[in-house]
Amino acid sequence: MSEDQNTDVPPNHLSIDPRSAFYSEEVLSRDVGIRFNGVEKTNVHEYNVAEGWVRVEVPTAKDRRGNPMVVKLSGTVEPFFR
Template identity: 85%
Template sequence: MPEDQNTDVPPNRLSVDPRSDFYSEEALSRDVGIRFNGVEKTNVHEYDVAAGWIRVEVPTAKDRRGNPMVIKLSGEVEPFYRQAE
């Protein structure tokens, strides 16, 4: 069996916020993609595979510190590394 994405999977929890405990520059530099309920999402701020949720940014809303607002959605989360083309 050739090596594929099954042997090289992203972390079970990851955040794009450098202040988070789940931030990993190494994983993010490898271009992590997220499928949520079978649909690829590009605006994911944080995810947790075990708990089955993602946090997505709301593009028009900001919090009082100027950071994008995020909402939590529950469902099937499938992280993957995008292939270099």
């Protein structure tokens, strides 16, 4: 019973970048949503609930390797499964 309750809570730290140590394909396949400061965000690249930050992608900027640039924003982070 307690195992089912744990699977309904998204992890504390998650990234969509496969090169990251916090990447989890199993969790991402469940469609994780992020509510940041009360507003649902769709461009979140990485988040950390304990430290209260998200990294969001800047739509037009790319780094020298062609990856999207990200900006770190601080606030209240609430992950949820859709």
